[in-house]
Amino acid sequence: MCISRKNIIYKPHDCVPLPPPDFNSFYHKGNRKYINPSSVIPVDDDEFDRIQQQHIIYYNVWKNHFSAPVNELLKTEGTKVLDVGCGPAMWILEMASLYPKSRFTGVDIVPTYPIHTKPLNVEFLQANIIKNGLPYEDNTFDYVFCRLVNFSYTIKDWKVVINEICRVCKIGGYVEFMEKDVKFDIKNEYTKKVFSRFIKNLQKRNIEPIISLKIEQYIKETNNFPVINHEKRDVPTGEWGDNENDTFKIGKSNNGIIKWGAENIKNIMIEDGDYDEKEWNPIVNNFMKELDEKHIYDNIHRIFAKKETEIKEVCECRECRPPQSLRQLEHLSSTGLFFKFKYQRFKKFIKNIA
Ligand SMILES: C[S@@+](CC[C@H](N)C(=O)[O-])C[C@H]1O[C@@H](n2cnc3c(N)ncnc32)[C@H](O)[C@@H]1O
Incomplete structure (x- = not known):
């Protein structure tokens, strides 16, 4: 399925001046900025500081920026890369300096990316993938990347996101996704019960807590990607997961990220009536204590696949x-x-x- 695009179709890095960002596109609630009234997670400086930290943690977990076999491709002059839902664009900015011959495009519904100061091989475009699709022709990009967007999309949205990403990926090019499970192997009955209220809130919004298998399924359903690769990593959620000699403490940092994430969804959960303001902090503290005592891991996934030529035409x-x-x-x-x-x-x- 390809959704109709009423807007202009762009060519990446085509010297055409891109439309200026619209800073009025944020939805303000309290002292925080969101995409729209039904968003779970804010899109403001505080949340993006958190995402920045998350980017560093995951880089240290994977020891690289991507899993698809695109290293050589990225060293080739003019390779076109798209990051869908790029946010503050740490991934693009680091990739752009590692691979100066490639051209990077970041797309986001709100202008959270750097506007004035960016490398020459980077451009950003404000676009709503769900409403209008990606504003590019079929088979435009050599590599399309999409990371940590699950809280932004319903399960129905995901189908659109994946179809659009697969559509703009060139034949012979790669698509790659990275997402984290909203699931912890907790055993304590009290923490299980309070955490299930959060899961129910996500389900009420049609957000799937464990999205990686759906991503695989939806890529497969496009019929253009015969082999889907899936890699998983377990990330410690506390200092217990760190070694003395580690220069970067993954467990300690991940613990901070989880607690910070809880703070950033707090307003919405209370507003929805799923939690009482007074009980929030004790619940989070209990939850963090269990992660620590029981040595519970976070699960993160990378799914990547190559777009093949023959699939539809093989007799x-x-x-x-x-x-x-x-x-x-x-x-x-x-x-x-x-x-x-x-x-x-x-x-x-x-x-x-x-
Ligand atoms: C949690 S951030 C992830 C940022 C980035 N991918 C990273 O890994 O650092 C999710 C991003 O998806 C963007 N987003 C949400 N809905 C979108 C839509 N319909 N079209 C384009 N971008 C969208 C948000 O604005 C936000 O910047």
């Missing part, structure tokens, strides 16, 4: 199907069937086994 008939092995080729040659293969198919087969 499965005996004459068109390419031989799968040299033995099969020999057999076909001996029966004369080999000569019935289309010239193009044979050429491709030889290329594959060469």
Whole structure:
């Protein structure tokens, strides 16, 4: 499914002046900024300071910025990269200096990205992927990245997001997602009960707490990505997970991030009536205590896949199907069937086994 785009179609880094950011697009509630009245998480400096820290933690967990095999591609002049829901754009900014020959585009519904000071190989565009789709032609980008956006999308939105990302990815290019499970292996009945109120709140908003398997499914359903790769890491949630010699303390930092995240969703949870203001702090403290005492891990996932050419056009008939092995080729040659293969198919087969 490709949603209709009533707006302009852009070409990345095409020298056309991009529309100026609209700072009135934020929704203000109390002293915080959100995307709209139903948002769970703010999109303001405080939340983005938290995300910045999260970016550093995850870099230290994975020891790299991505999992797709695009390192060589990114060193090639003119490779086009898109980050969907780029936020304050730490990923893009670091990638842009690591890969100066690639051209990076960050898209976000609100202008949270740097407006004036940015590397020459970076551009940003304000766009709402759910309402209007991505404002690019099919098969535009070599690599499309999307990270930590789950609280922004309902399960129905995710289908649109993935279809759009897969659509603008070039044939032979890669898509990559990174998300975190909203799930902790807690055992204490009290913490379980209060945490389930949070899960119910997300479900009421049609937000899926464990999105990684859905991401896989939706990529598969586009029929253009035959192989989906899924990598998972367990991240400690406390100092117990750190070694003395570690220069960066992942567990300690992750503990801080979780507590900070709880603070940033507090207003909405209280406003929704799922928690009482007075009980919030004791609940969070109890929760953090259990993570610490029981050595509970966070789960993060990267899902990546390559867009293939043939999927839709492969003819499965005996004459068109390419031989799968040299033995099969020999057999076909001996029966004369080999000569019935289309010239193009044979050429491709030889290329594959060469
Ligand atoms: C939690 S931030 C993640 C930022 C960034 N991907 C990172 O990993 O640091 C989620 C971002 O998704 C953006 N977003 C939410 N809904 C969107 C939409 N419909 N279209 C484009 N961006 C959207 C938000 O504005 C926010 O900047």
